[in-house]
Amino acid sequence: MYGSKDRYEMCGINIPSSLPESGFLRRFKMLVKVLLASLSLNVASAWPFFPGPHPGQPHDSGRRALYIQDNDPAGNNIIAAQISDSNGKLSNPVKIPTGGKGLARLIAASQDSYVFAVNAGDHTLSVFKIDPNQPTSLQLLGKPASTKGHTPVSVAYSEALNMACALNAGDKPGVACFEVDQRRGLTPLPFFLDIAEIAPSPPPGPLAIAADIRFNPSSTALFATVVGGGALSGDLYSWPIHFGKPSNKPVEITLEGITLPFSLNFLGSDSRLFVTNPHLNSDGAALLDIAPSGQVTRLQNTTIPGQVASCWASYAPAINNLFVIDAGRPVITIVDADSGSVTSQYNYTTPVPNTGGQDTKVDRNFLYILTIPVNSNLELINSPQVLVYDVSPVQRGATPSEVQSFDIFQVAGSLPGAIGLAVYPTPRFT
Numbered sequence: 362m363y364g365s366k367d368r369y370e371m372c373g374i375n376i377p378s379s380l381p382e383s384g385f386l387r388r389f390k391m392l393v394k395v396l397l398a399s400l401s402l403n404v405a406s407a408w409p410f411f412p413g414p415h416p417g418q419p420h421d422s423g424r425r426a427l428y429i430q431d432n433d434p435a436g437n438n439i440i441a442a443q444i445s446d447s448n449g450k451l452s453n454p455v456k457i458p459t460g461g462k463g464l465a466r467l468i469a470a471s472q473d474s475y476v477f478a479v480n481a482g483d484h485t486l487s488v489f490k491i492d493p494n495q496p497t498s499l500q501l502l503g504k505p506a507s508t509k510g511h512t513p514v515s516v517a518y519s520e521a522l523n524m525a526c527a528l529n530a531g532d533k534p535g536v537a538c539f540e541v542d543q544r545r546g547l548t549p550l551p552f553f554l555d556i557a558e559i560a561p562s563p564p565p566g567p568l569a570i571a572a573d574i575r576f577n578p579s580s581t582a583l584f585a586t587v588v589g590g591g592a593l594s595g596d597l598y599s600w601p602i603h604f605g606k607p608s609n610k611p612v613e614i615t616l617e618g619i620t621l622p623f624s625l626n627f628l629g630s631d632s633r634l635f636v637t638n639p640h641l642n643s644d645g646a647a648l649l650d651i652a653p654s655g656q657v658t659r660l661q662n663t664t665i666p667g668q669v670a671s672c673w674a675s676y677a678p679a680i681n682n683l684f685v686i687d688a689g690r691p692v693i694t695i696v697d698a699d700s701g702s703v704t705s706q707y708n709y710t711t712p713v714p715n716t717g718g719q720d721t722k723v724d725r726n727f728l729y730i731l732t733i734p735v736n737s738n739l740e741l742i743n744s745p746q747v748l749v750y751d752v753s754p755v756q757r758g759a760t761p762s763e764v765q766s767f768d769i770f771q772v773a774g775s776l777p778g779a780i781g782l783a784v785y786p787t788p789r790f791t
């Protein structure tokens with residue numbers, strides 16, 4: 362993969378090193394991803410199944426947590442760790458089975474007062490209830506539910522609609538949605554939102570044509586990124602929501618020049634959407650204006666110097682910056698959220714050259730980056746880690762300061778598919 366001829370498996374996808382002949386789809390092997398929806402205040406009556414508080418951290422409320430998915434094909438798991446209130450540090454990791462199967466190098470999850478995990482290996486979605494007093498304690502609700510397609514890679518949750526929607530990126534691509542009940546879990550809703558299928562020839566292994574799914578902040582539309590085949594531009598799909606249900610007629614917008622529209626981040630309103638493009642030699646990202654009709658205007662092509670695979674980004678509303686990480690190199694790119702322009706870049710160190718971050722989230726002033734040091738055969742050659750940075754210095758033009766390298770080998774083991782990142786609680790409107 363890294364540096365090899367036929368190329369980067371980054372963002373969990375096979376990204377061609379050069380623009381291939383157009384016309385048919387590449388083998389995009391999607392990775393695991395963890396998204397986080399907004400915090401809701403579902404107060405549970407009792408939590409009989411939860412163990413007592415973790416030892417240590419006596420001055421911490423213990424009410425913040427970070428989640429990763431290990432994507433184990435034999436049985437998928439969420440890894441949860443406590444986040445310190447005071448300094449953002451991680452501690453006390455635990456592992457909780459999702460009840461479904463992962464797919465090597467492939468996942469997704471999201472939440473609210475729930476954590477959702479897509480089980481790409483058996484085409485199901487799991488939901489957990491978060492104990493607000495101890496959010497590393499997760500209770501699986503009901504059984505994993507079929508996503509009605511293949512290879513779910515991402516999930517979005519709207520608290521306002523009480524609806525979770527999983528994006529299938531493989532055969533039968535499209536979106537399945539569920540009502541969420543805090544005791545029974547997921548009830549499938551009676552519709553499936555198709556994504557125009559691009560026939561692969563042949564489909565070798567996991568094929569993914571879609572990447573990310575999000576509700577807009579007001580829950581009036583659902584958005585998904587659909588990758589272009591080779592040199593073709595990709596698409597942004599949006600389904601307007603009428604009377605609590607996504608319309609079966611999407612607005613389909615071709616994003617000129619964006620071959621791999623990947624992650625989506627709303628920047629505080631329904632109209633501003635940041636999309637990354639991890640295609641090698643591309644600009645790397647763009648800032649879009651979304652009209653209420655679903656029409657899209659390009660506000661800025663965000664040129665990320667030297668970008669290799671700008672898969673994931675996270676928005677920090679407090680400082681109005683975006684942090685874009687690169688799966689192929691240890692560089693954090695800081696983007697001004699008003700202009701969509703790069704303001705600075707920060708190099709960090711990883712245990713293996715040419716590896717970067719597999720997902721990222723900002724929680725308050727802390728930036729979390731998941732790094733999985735693998736070699737070209739996708740074998741783990743160092744411990745997977747979550748790197749923690751204090752980004753408050755960025756406000757005065759200084760660089761992020763290192764807080765912690767949190768080794769997750771003990772809980773995650775040697776599974777190179779571990780990926781995705783989510784935090785609880787999470788700010789709204791991203």
Ligand SMILES: *[C@@H]1O[C@H](CO)[C@@H](O)[C@H](O)[C@H]1NC(C)=O
Nearest residue numbers: 617618619647659660661662
């Ligand atoms: C961004 O790039 C695309 C082509 O890749 C071009 O069509 C568009 O005009 C550019 N937009 C801006 C705002 O620069």
Ligand SMILES: *[C@@H]1O[C@H](CO)[C@@H](O)[C@H](O)[C@H]1NC(C)=O
Nearest residue numbers: 667690691692706707708709
């Ligand atoms: C940061 O890393 C990139 C390669 O990833 C390199 O080209 C650049 O020189 C580095 N910058 C600094 C300041 O070390």
